[in-house]
Amino acid sequence: MAAAALALFVGMMLLTGALRTLIQRRRTGDSGNRRTLSPRGSLGWSALAATDIGYLTVGVGGPLAHWLGLPPLSGLQHPPVQMLGAVLAVMGILAVFGAQMALGASWRIGVDDHERTALVTTGPFGWVRNPIFTAALTAFLGLALMVPNLVALIGWVLALSGIQTQVRLIEEPHLQRVNGEPYARYAARVGRFLPGLGRLRTDRHAATVDRNDRDAHGGRHG
Template sequence: MAVVALALFVVFMLLAGGVRTLIQRRRTGDTGNRRTWAARGSLEWWGLAIADLGYLTVGLGAPVATLAGVPPLAVVDHPVVRGVGMVLAIFGVLATFGSQLALGASWRIGVDQTERTPLVTTGPFRLVRNPVFTAAAIVFLGLALMVPNPVAIAGLAITLIGIEIQVRLVEEPYLRSVHGGAYTDFASRVGRFLPGIGRLRADRPRGS
C-alpha cells in the first residue's frame, strides 16, 4: 500500500502541477504560476511553504517511513481504513484536477496582488469557495489513511495548517479587495471548504 500511496502522490503532483500548468500555458500563453512572486517571510510565503512541507511529508515521507519499517498507528491500522484511504485519494486527485480546470483562465498558483482575474462561481464553486483546496485535503487525508503512521498524521496536520493560512489570510483578503461586494455576496452564500460551512456575513466582510 505504501508504494500505491507514493504512486498516487506522484500522479497528483504531475496532474495538479505539471499538466495543469501546460494546459494554462497553451490556452493563455501564461503558466499561471505566481508562487515565486511571494516575498520571503510573507504570509503567502509561509502558507505555501508549510503546505508544501505537509504535502511532501504525507506523500513522500510517510510511504518511505512505512517501507523503512515505521509501524502504523494501531487505532487506524485496518485494511478497510486503507481501502477507504485509497478511494479518497483517487477521488481527491480527480476532483482537484477537475476543480482546477473549472477555473479556466483564472487558475493561478499563488497570488499576484496587482492582478485582477474573473471571479469564478460556477461548477464546483457553487458548492464551496475553495474546491481545489478541499479536494487536495481529501487527497492527503486519503494518503494518510493508506499509510497511517505518525509521519502521515503529522504531515496531514501540517498540510491543513498551510491551506488555512493560504486561504484565510492570503487568498480571501485578496479576493475581497479585488472583487468587493461581488465576492462578499458569493462568500455569504457558499461555504469555505465544505457546503454551508464558513460562509461570510454579507454585512461583515472580514467574517469567519
C-alpha cells in the same frame, strides 16, 4: 499500500501540477504560477511552503517512514481503512484536477496583487469557495490512511494549517478587496471548504470597497 500511496502522490503531482500548468500555458501563454511573487519569509510564502512540506511529508515521508520500520497507528491499521484511503485519494486527485479545469484562465497558484482575473462562482465553486483545496485535503487524507503512521498524519495536519492560512489570511482578504460586494455576496452564500460552513457574514460597509480598488486586480487561486 506504501508503494501505491507513493505512486498516487507522483501521479497527482504530474496531473495537477505539471499537466495543469502545461494546459494553462498552452491556452493562455502563462503558467498561472504566482508563488514566486511572495517575498521569502512573508506570510504568503510561509503558507505555501507549509502546504508543500505537508504534501511531501504525506506523499513521500509516510511511505519512506513505513519502509524504514515506523509502525502504523494501531487504530488505523486495518484493510478497510486503507481501502477507504485509496478511494479517497483517487477521488480527491480527480476532483482537484476537475476543479482546476473549472477555473479556466483564472487558475492561479499564489496571489498577484497587480492582476485581475474573472471571479468564478459556478460549477464546483458554486458548492464551496475553495474546491481545489477541499479535494486536495481529501486526497492527502486518503494517502495518509493508506500508510497510517505518525509521519503521514503530521504531514496532513501541516498541509491543513498551510491551506487554512493561505485561504483565510491571504486569498480571502485579497478577493474581497479587489472584487468588493460581488465577492462578499458570494462568500455569504457559499461555504469555505464544505457546503454551508465557513460562510462570511454580509456587511455592506466592509463589502463595499473603494471604487479605485475595484480597478485593482484579483482572481481565484489554488
